[in-house]
Structure formats: C-alpha cells, structure tokens
Amino acid sequence: MNMRCEFARELIPDLVGGRLAAEEAARVGSHLETCDACRAEADFVRLLFASRPVAPRELVSRVREAVRAGEGSARRPWWGLAAAAVAVLALGIGVASRGATEATAPVPGFVAEGTAVNVWFADDGMIAGAPALDGLSDDALQALLDELGSGGTGGTA
Amino acid sequence: MRTGAAGETLSDAELVRRAQEGDELALEVLVERHQDAAFRVALSLVGDTDLAQDVVQDAFLKAFRALGGFRGEAAFRTWLLTITANAARGALRKQGRRREASLDAVGPVASTEVDPEESAVVGDEAARARAMLVDLPEKQRLAVQLRIDEGLSFREIGEVIGSTEGAARVNYFHGIHRLRERMER
Numbered sequence: 001m002n003m004r005c006e007f008a009r010e011l012i013p014d015l016v017g018g019r020l021a022a023e024e025a026a027r028v029g030s031h032l033e034t035c036d037a038c039r040a041e042a043d044f045v046r047l048l049f050a051s052r053p054v055a056p057r058e059l060v061s062r063v064r065e066a067v068r069a070g071e072g073s074a075r076r077p078w079w080g081l082a083a084a085a086v087a088v089l090a091l092g093i094g095v096a097s098r099g100a101t102e103a104t105a106p107v108p109g110f111v112a113e114g115t116a117v118n119v120w121f122a123d124d125g126m127i128a129g130a131p132a133l134d135g136l137s138d139d140a141l142q143a144l145l146d147e148l149g150s151g152g153t154g155g156t157a
Numbered sequence: 158m159r160t161g162a163a164g165e166t167l168s169d170a171e172l173v174r175r176a177q178e179g180d181e182l183a184l185e186v187l188v189e190r191h192q193d194a195a196f197r198v199a200l201s202l203v204g205d206t207d208l209a210q211d212v213v214q215d216a217f218l219k220a221f222r223a224l225g226g227f228r229g230e231a232a233f234r235t236w237l238l239t240i241t242a243n244a245a246r247g248a249l250r251k252q253g254r255r256r257e258a259s260l261d262a263v264g265p266v267a268s269t270e271v272d273p274e275e276s277a278v279v280g281d282e283a284a285r286a287r288a289m290l291v292d293l294p295e296k297q298r299l300a301v302q303l304r305i306d307e308g309l310s311f312r313e314i315g316e317v318i319g320s321t322e323g324a325a326r327v328n329y330f331h332g333i334h335r336l337r338e339r340m341e342r
Binding site: 013016049051067 | 181192221333
C-alpha cells in the first residue's frame with residue numbers, strides 16, 4: 001500500500017529517530033523508495049537529527065545539587081525543626097522570665113550576647129539549642145527574631 | 158516504595174508520583190532522562206552553552222517545586238520543556254540579550270557536544286544544517302527541533318510554543334522548507 005506524501009512527511013522525524021513501530025516504519029520506508037521529494041526531506045531530517053546537541057556531562061550533578069539545596073530550604077529536615085522549636089521555647093522562657101527579673105535586654109540573647117544573660121535557662125547550650133542556631137539560615141534566624149520581636153514582650157525600644 | 162536502580166525503566170508518570178511522595182531518586186531519574194531535551198530547548202533559545210545550563214537548572218527547580226500541583230494533564234516532558242522555554246525567555250529578558258541570527262554565527266554544534274552515537278556521521282553538512290536553525294523565527298525553530306530531536310507530537314509542540322496543534326504543524330513545515338531552501342543555496 002502506498003502512502004501519501006503529506007502523511008509520510010509527518011512521520012519522517014519519527015522514522016529517523018527510530019520511534020516508529022516496525023510496520024509503520026516499513027510503510028514510510030517503502031514510500032521513500034518511490035518518492036524522490038520525500039526521500040530528500042528524510043535525508044535532510046537525518047542531518048538535523050544526527051547533529052542534535054547533548055547536555056554537558058556535569059549538568060546532571062549540577063542540577064542534582066541544586067535540587068538538594070533547594071529542598072533543604074523548602075523542606076526543613078526534622079532535626080532542624082526540632083532544634084528551632086527548642087531554641088524558640090528556650091528563648092520564650094527566657095524572655096518571659098526577663099519581665100520577672102526586670103531584665104532590659106532589647107533583643108534576644110543570641111543576637112546581643114551578654115546583654116541578657118538570663119535569657120538562657122541553662123548553661124548548656126545544647127539544651128538551649130544554640131548549636132542548632134548555628135545551622136539555621138539567615139532567613140530562618142530572621143524569622144525567629146521577627147517572631148520574638150512581636151511576641152508580646154513589650155517590643156523593642 | 159523508593160526508586161532504585163530499576164527506576165530507569167519506570168514511566169515518567171510513575172516517577173512523578175514517587176517524586177511527589179518525596180522520593181529523591183525518582184527526581185534524579187527524571188533529571189537524567191530529560192536533561193538533554195531541556196538543554197537543547199534552552200540552547201536553542203539562548204544560544205549560549207553556559208546560560209543554557211543555568212536555564213535548565215532553573216527549569217528543573219521550578220518544575221520540582223511545582224510538582225505537588227502537577228496533575229498529569231500534560232506529559233511530564235512537555236510540561237518540563239514548556240517551563241524550560243519560559244525560563245529561557247526569562248533569562249534572555251533578564252540579561253537584555255538580543256540574538257542576531259547569522260549564518261556565520263557560532264552555532265550550537267560548534268560549541269556543544271553532539272550525541273556520541275551520532276558523532277560518527279556528523280559532518281560539515283550536518284553541522285551547517287544545525288547552525289542554520291538559529292535563523293528561523295522562534296516558533297519555527299522550536300517546532301523543527303521538538304519534532305525532530307525530541308519526537309514530540311504537534312499537539313505537544315503547540316503546548317510548548319503556545320499555539321494550536323495546527324499552527325505547530327505549519328511552523329514545523331515552514332521551518333523545514335526554509336532550512337532546505339537555504340541548504341541548497
């Protein structure tokens with residue numbers, strides 16, 4: 001069975017790319033044997049297909065690392081959340097107790113060290129979550145500060 | 158179930174489903190499977206290997222961030238290539254670049270690796286044909302490239318270039334016609 005040129009030309013890219021089923025490839029192929037115009041087009045498409053560029057080898061690892069980094073900021077790991085919660089709890093207690101002791105530190109202790117020694121209810125920084133704060137991003141720290149700054153402690157001067 | 162070494166045989170739809178559940182290996186398989194296509198689309202639009210890589214990275218990140226809302230109405234590949242094309246246009250706008258097509262300009266083949274399986278048959282004529290792609294209007298260029306390089310249907314091409322299936326078909330055949338005319342000069 002012969003095939004119309006219009007239909008054959010639509011399928012030439014798939015023939016060249018090896019994407020046709022055997023039966024359909026045979027139909028297109030037999031058309032090309034009898035049609036000079038379509039055969040010339042197939043030859044040209046073959047040139048283009050053969051010269052298609054490929055991504056540099058390093059792109060995969062680059063994207064992989066970017067995705068992982070992106071996930072790190074978008075989906076905080078459980079230990080990060082736990083550490084942040086501990087830090088917020090500790091700071092909250094410290095800030096609350098500040099009122100009782102009439103402490104006047106205007107900002108949380110981890111920002112202005114030495115100005116609010118009573119902020120930490122334990123000397124053990126691990127309990128207070130200090131090491132975890134080291135691992136928080138600037139944005140996360142800022143969010144903590146914002147939250148604490150508007151936490152009903154009378155605000156900052 | 159986490160995606161293992163056999164993930165390469167899984168369909169895109171299954172990989173997307175697993176990725177939506179947080180399977181990082183599924184994401185990696187999707188990257189490896191589609192990075193070449195995304196790179197070719199990006200390169201075709203920005204004309205620069207380094208910038209094309211930036212675009213591909215950006216496109217994958219955008220796609221994965223939006224994966225939760227991906228409902229599978231379009232194939233993942235078509236969706237990703239649409240994001241890539243938009244990211245490429247955005248990168249060009251950001252840099253304020255204007256591509257001036259020229260037959261003498263350094264084309265993608267001259268500055269980029271070619272598929273190793275095909276490298277043996279790539280000669281000057283093939284490189285010249287590929288380099289002439291940059292002369293085509295954007296929609297024709299993408300239609301030719303997406304049809305030949307990636308095997309997208311005209312309906313899928315229409316989704317990527319923002320046109321109807323019929324317009325994508327017309328863009329493809331006009332592009333091929335113009336390229337062949339120039340090759341014969």
